[in-house]
Amino acid sequence: MFYELTDLLTCPRCGPAHGLVLLVQEVDDRRVQRGWLGCPDCRTDYPVTDGVADLRLHPQTGPQARPPHQDEELALQIVALSGLAEERGYLLLDERLAHTAHAVAELAPALEVISVSPAAEGSRGERGVSRVLSELRFPLVEYRLPAVAIAPGGDRELVAAAARRIAPGGRLLLFDAGDEDLEEVEASGLVILAAERRTAVAERELESVAGLG
Ligand SMILES: [Zn+2]
Known part of the structure; x- marks a missing residue:
């Protein structure tokens, strides 16, 4: 996830007026590989894992990655x-x-x-x-x-x-x-x-x- 994208992301629980705060654990060339996106309003922390921000309220476990097919x-x-x-x-x-x-x-x-x-x-x-x-x-x-x-x-x-x-x-x-x-x-x-x-x-x-x- 691009570092500066944090400025545009909002809390899915609290709505578009509530931005998120980034806590970086690993960053590579301005791309966040690992960290947390926290909501100061409801205090939910959303993980960033392998460069992917997970803002799901009900994350699925188990197999999910479909092979990317190009178009x-x-x-x-x-x-x-x-x-x-x-x-x-x-x-x-x-x-x-x-x-x-x-x-x-x-x-x-x-x-x-x-x-x-x-x-x-x-x-x-x-x-x-x-x-x-x-x-x-x-x-x-x-x-x-x-x-x-x-x-x-x-x-x-x-x-x-x-x-x-x-x-x-x-x-x-x-x-x-x-x-x-x-x-x-x-x-x-x-x-x-x-x-x-x-x-x-x-x-x-x-x-x-x-x-x-
Ligand atoms: Zn929130």
Whole structure:
């Protein structure tokens, strides 16, 4: 997990207004390999193990690591549509797109990819990818990310939660998006820039979140 990601993570119990404090036990080139993320509010300590932050409220034990399978074409699309190919910044992937995290990070080396899913995808935190285990979508501060990519497939709650993470000027990328998902995009205050088949790109306009800064 990228060291500075701590600034964006929030307590899944206490909500998006409650940030976490990092206690590092092992760090390697600004990536936390081992440590704890503590909530000053509810005093829960969440472990960072093998570079992966585990914010799950009910961690599963036993086998969970599926072998990572790459999807180069999808990763290319994510990078291209994000507009961040040459940029520094964060790109958040939901559970259904987490398997592309490594490929996305390879294509856009200046980006830090955050993947949030309830089960481990791949075994370790790797360069350019911060993996966060969480049932919650998403244990992250609101209105701060330049890009979020999701595959909602009719899950309007997911669309709304993702939209709330997008910074002014940032983009929401949708794969496997239905009409109801696009309705939710607009209800969330984003503007749809392009939609073709079940893929869409939306943007939060720069002046749309008054008072945030
Ligand atoms: Zn808490």
